[in-house]
Amino acid sequence: MIIFQLALLPWDRGLFLLIEVVGMKEKLKQLKEEALQALSAVETASELEALRVKFLGKKGEITAILKQMGSLSAEERPVIGQLANEIRAGIEDAVGQKSEALASEGLSKQLTSEVLDVTIPGKEYTIGRRHPITIVLDEVKEIFIGMGFDIAEGPEVELSLYDFDRLNIPATHPAREWTDTFYIKEDESVHLRCQTSPVQVRVMENKQPPIRIISPGRVYRKDEVDSTHSPMFHQIEGLVVDKGVTMADLKGTLNLVVSKLYGEDCKTRFRPHHFPFTEPSCEVDVQCVVCGGAGCKTCKQSGWLELLGAGVVHPKVLAGCGIDPEVYSGFAFGIGLDRMTMLRFGIDDLRLLFENDLRFLNQF
Ligand code: DAH
Numbered sequence: 485m486i487i488f489q490l491a492l493l494p495w496d497r498g499l500f501l502l503i504e505v506v507g508m509k510e511k512l513k514q515l516k517e518e519a520l521q522a523l524s525a526v527e528t529a530s531e532l533e534a535l536r537v538k539f540l541g542k543k544g545e546i547t548a549i550l551k552q553m554g555s556l557s558a559e560e561r562p563v564i565g566q567l568a569n570e571i572r573a574g575i576e577d578a579v580g581q582k583s584e585a586l587a588s589e590g591l592s593k594q595l596t597s598e599v600l601d602v603t604i605p606g607k608e609y610t611i612g613r614r615h616p617i618t619i620v621l622d623e624v625k626e627i628f629i630g631m632g633f634d635i636a637e638g639p640e641v642e643l644s645l646y647d648f649d650r651l652n653i654p655a656t657h658p659a660r661e662w663t664d665t666f667y668i669k670e671d672e673s674v675h676l677r678c679q680t681s682p683v684q685v686r687v688m689e690n691k692q693p694p695i696r697i698i699s700p701g702r703v704y705r706k707d708e709v710d711s712t713h714s715p716m717f718h719q720i721e722g723l724v725v726d727k728g729v730t731m732a733d734l735k736g737t738l739n740l741v742v743s744k745l746y747g748e749d750c751k752t753r754f755r756p757h758h759f760p761f762t763e764p765s766c767e768v769d770v771q772c773v774v775c776g777g778a779g780c781k782t783c784k785q786s787g788w789l790e791l792l793g794a795g796v797v798h799p800k801v802l803a804g805c806g807i808d809p810e811v812y813s814g815f816a817f818g819i820g821l822d823r824m825t826m827l828r829f830g831i832d833d834l835r836l837l838f839e840n841d842l843r844f845l846n847q848f
Contacts (some may be wrong), residue, residue, distance in 0.1 A: 489723070495571060498745045503554075504555065504556070505538075505556065505560050505563070505564060507547075508564050508791070509564070510550055511549055511588045512546070512549060512567055512568055513571070513703070515539065515545050515546060515549075515571065515575075516571045516574055516575060519535070519539045519575045519578070520575075520578055522535050523535060523578050523579065523582050526582060526586075527796055528584055528586070528588075529587075529590075532579065532582055532583060533584060535579070536579050539575050540572060540575060540576060540579070543714065546568060546571065546575075546720065547570060547656075549564075550565070550568055551754050552828055554560075556752075562697075562714070575637070575704060575779075578744075582650070582704075582838040597601075601716075602830070612848070613656065613845070614848070615820060615837075615845065615848070616825050616828075616829055616837065616845075616848045617718060617822065617825050617837060618830070619823055619825075619848060620745075620821065620825040620828050621718075621720070622743070624700075624720060624741070625698070625699075625700070627740075627744050627745070628741070629742050631696075631737070631740075632696055632699050632718060633696045633697055633698050633722075634696065635684075635697070635698060635700070636683055636687050636697040637699060637700040637701065638677070638680065638683035638686050638699060638701065639677070640676060640677055640701065640702055640703075640704070641668060641674060641675075641676060641677075642675065642676070642677035642682050643673070643674060644660075644672055644673050644674065644675060645673070646682035646685045646686060647675065647677050647678060647679065647681070647682040649659060649793075649799065650682070650804050650805070651681055651682065651684075651685065651760060651761040651801060652760040652761050652801055652804075653760045653761070654760065657760070659678055663706060664705060665675075665678050665703050665705065665706065666679070666715075667690075667704060674811065676703075676704035677761070678703055678704060678705050678714055679701050679702060679703050679719060679818060680700070680701050680720070680721035680818060681720075681721055681731060681761060681816070681818060683697075683699040683701075683723075683796075684721060684723045684801070684816055685691075685805055686837055687723060688723075688725065688801075688802070688805035688806070688807055689805050689806065692807065693725040693726050693727070693807060693812045693814070694723050694725065694726040695724065695725040695726070695814070696723075696726075697721075697722070697723050698720055698721065698722045699720070699721040699722075699723075700718065700719070700720040700721075700821065701718065702716055702717070702718055703717060704716050704719070705717075709835075710813070710835075711832070711835065713718075713832040713834065713836050714822070714834055714835070714838060716838075717820070717822045718820075718821035718822050719818050719819060719820060719821060720818070720819040720821050721816070721817070722737075722772050722794075722815075722816060722817040722819070723797070723814060723815075723816045724814050724815050724816075725797065725802070725812050725813070726813075726814065727811065727812060727813075727816030728813065729796075729812075729813045729814050729815055730796070730813070731764065731815065732814075733752060733795055733815060734795075734796070734815035734817065737815075738752065738768055738792070738794065738817065739752055740799065741786075742791075745821070745824070745828065746770060746773055746827075746828075749780070749841075750770055750771055750773070751770070751771040751777070752768055752769065752770055753765045753768070753770075753771075753773075753788055754766045754767075754768055755768040755769065756794070757770075757793060757795075759793055759795055760798070761795075761797070761798050761801050761815050762794065762795020762797060762798055762815075762816055763795065763796060763797055763799075764796060765793070765795035766788075766793075766794055766795055766796055767790055767793050767798075768791050768792050768793075768794055768817075769788035769789055769791060769793070770786065770788070770789055770791050771789075771826070772786075772787050772788060773789070773827050773828075773830075774787050774789065774830065789817060789821060789827060790823075791818065791820065791824060791827075792817050792818055792819040792820065793818050794815065794816065794817035795815065795816060795817075796813065796814070796815050797814040798817050802814065804824060822834055822837055825837065829848070843848070
């Protein structure tokens with residue numbers, strides 16, 4: 485019995501091994517087919533990587549088969565080993581090819597999706613532009629800077645001391661009424677400035693002559709809104725103080741500015757007027773830019789348009805700022821910038837300047 489068994493054992497084991505070898509070969513071939521079939525369905529790089537790990541990875545199917553080789557005979561091992569290596573190489577090859585195919589497919593997809601059509605019209609970017617008031621202000625600034633003037637600034641919330649008292653404006657002046665001025669304090673000591681003239685005082689307080697400044701800015705008055713009035717508007721203040729400055733210098737300076745803005749032929753008219761901070765004082769008109777002086781609706785048939793107030797600086801104002809009126813004299817003026825802008829562009833309603841309507845503003 486023992487002999488029989490001993491005699492049978494090698495055969496038995498041989499048969500068993502034979503079956504196992506055949507099974508492994510089959511399994512390997514089947515794996516290859518499975519892998520190739522799965523590969524053909526792969527569409528993305530991550531699917532491809534998952535497939536590579538499944539078949540070729542350390543814990544993959546081929547490795548699993550190779551691990552079973554320990555049970556094979558010394559003759560069979562290389563046979564299965566070689567087959568396994570061939571199949572591995574085959575799958576690796578196919579995976580490599582698929583990877584390349586996916587990459588070039590991706591590139592061409594990217595190229596088609598990112599194709600640039602240079603014939604499509606570009607996007608229109610609208611850039612801002614200067615407000616008509618700013619355009620005219622820049623022109624005026626340039627003219628004055630060319631004559632040696634500096635630009636000065638002052639606060640819009642102003643002390644009544646500067647806007648009224650130091651400008652020689654009496655306590656009874658109508659501009660001091662609550663109905664005319666936006667007071668900030670009950671005691672009337674602070675308000676929204678009603679003119680740019682207080683900047684004169686601020687400049688003279690801080691600097692001895694020679695002084696040559698203009699000061700543009702917003703001013704506020706309790707006016708009802710209509711085609712020529714607004715509670716907020718713009719002025720350009722001017723001040724020149726030096727030895728021997730006269731009314732003639734004022735006329736020469738303003739005539740030059742008007743001729744630069746409205747043309748050489750544009751005439752001016754100096755009318756006597758009263759301002760508490762100048763003596764003598766005047767108002768300056770320009771010949772109507774619409775009708776050329778013949779008379780029309782814009783100039784109310786007069787042929788003239790009022791542009792500014794001006795005069796020779798009152799000695800009291802100079803002295804109040806620490807400037808000796810026996811040594812120095814000066815002239816001052818206050819231009820209505822909005823008026824000037826309307827005349828410049830033929831705008832017939834002040835409200836257009838403050839409504840922020842792009843249909844209007846885009847014309848400048
Ligand atoms: N401040 C005056 C006004 O608002 C205009 C003015 C007149 C300014 C005469 C001046 C000046 O500097 O000298 O009506």
